[in-house]
Amino acid sequence: MKLDIESGLWSSGRLTEPAPLVAVLEVSGAVLSWVVDASDPPVITFTDHLRADWLWRVVGEEGHVAVVEALRDAADGPARGVDLPGVAVLPGSTDTLRRLAFGHWLRRWWPASDRDGIAALDRAVLDAELAVSTVAAEDFFTDDTLDSDVDALLAPHASALNLLSTQGDPRVVALVDRCRELAEDIGVGWDGAEPARHRSDYALAAGAADGSRSATAIARGVSTVSWTAVPPGIFDAAEQTVDWTVVPAGSSVNCLVQVALCGPDHPAGIAAAVRCEDYRGTGVLDADGHAALRMHGADGGELPESRAWNLDWSAAEVAIGATGAGEPQHVRDRVRAFARNRLAAVSDSRLAAVSSEAYLAEVLAAESDY
Incomplete structure (x- = not known):
């Protein structure tokens, strides 16, 4: 093993893959990272190596x-790489942690899509199994971390899990029974839990986007949601799921945006923006994924309709979510290919190794395809 320091943190390596391809788990004193479609050992980045009292389980007592000792000695000298011959991640020692990291990756990056035919994962079932698995790995969470919060995994889903347990699937019933016991142990309310609110709860209250969608179109086009720019569990993960249309609105124009949804959460309040030449429009989506963006010039004045007809809208850019975020399309394509292969492997009884370590939410999603 070789340790290098970057930004003040010692690490056993460096991953160059973008976020949608990396499964990450924060344990006490360190963050472990894996590329989801590779089989390499984890990259270990120490946040406080003295708090990583689990390390002997991964590299052996002598390695720990x-x-x-090496990092203690390195602290007294100039920052440089540290070679540790004979120290390596022991085979199989991080399998449980990798599965946990992968479960959190599923929560954030699973590319559910009605258009692409990639089944969504039941969030309540996934979070329930993650909670149980986190407790089983408690030796790695002697300190509170972002990924050790069992309460946050269970509390939003008690009502949904109780409902699922009445549908007769013995696998779900067993999982819910375990979660009910766990909730009692850690003090999470269960039987009187209020159901979590989902996108469908907001649909009737959401008003239509300002502007007539039947108006004469000055221009129209499509765009793609960048996954790293938006929260999970809201948008369809396919390409070109953002439809936009420029229409007259009085003496000015609006850009009407509609984004395809595929998830339990609602998009209300997520930023939407359009730019064409020197003109821009900004606003937020409503609960149905719609927005009406009034176009303005650099001087703050509205874009006149007469001028809008003469703009080259083929160069227009429409963005959803945080500005400056994004990933190349080939990264999204790679994640989709991985997801499809994963579902196929989970449903193939000949691939017992994959099926045995799959999450129940994956198994249920694979079964729903048949």
Whole structure:
């Protein structure tokens, strides 16, 4: 093992893959990272190596001592790489942690899409199994971390899990029974839990986007949602799911945006923006994924309809979510290919190794395809 320091943190390597391809798990004193479609050992980045009292389980007792002593000595000298010959991640020692990291990856990056035919994962079932698995790995969470919060995994889903347990699937019933016991142990309210609100709860209250969608179109086009720019569980993960149309609105124009949805959460309040030449429009989506963006010039004045007819709208850019975020299309394509292969492997009884470590939410999604 070789440790290098970057931004003040010692690490066993460096991953160059973008976020949608990396499964990450924060344990006590360190963050472990894996590329989801590769089989390499984790990259270990120490946030506080003295708090990583689980390290002997991963590199052996002698390896643990070697890491602590090497980083202690390195603290007294100039920052440089540290070679630790004979220290390596023991085979199989991080399998449980990798599965946990992968479960959190499923929550954030699973590319559910009605258009692409990639089944969504039941969030309540996934979070329930993650909660149980996190408790089983408690030796790695002697400190509170972002990924050790079992309460946050269970509390939003008690009502949904109770309902699912009445549908007769023995696998779900067993999982819910375990979660009910766990909730009692950690003090999470269960039987009187209020159901979590989902996108459908907001649909009737959401008004139509300002502007007539039947108006004469000055221009129209499509765009794609960048996954790293938006929260999970809202948008269809396919390409070109953003439809936009420029229409007259009085003496000015609006850009009407509609984004395809595929998830339990609602998009209300997520930013939407359009730019064409020197003109821009900004606003937020409503609960149905619609927005009406009034177009303005650099001087703040509205874009006149007469001028709008003469703009080259083929160069227009429409963005959803945080500005400056994004990933190349080939990354999204790679994640979709991985997801399809994963579902196929989970449903193939000949691939017992994949099926045995799959999450129940994956199994249910694979079964729903048949």
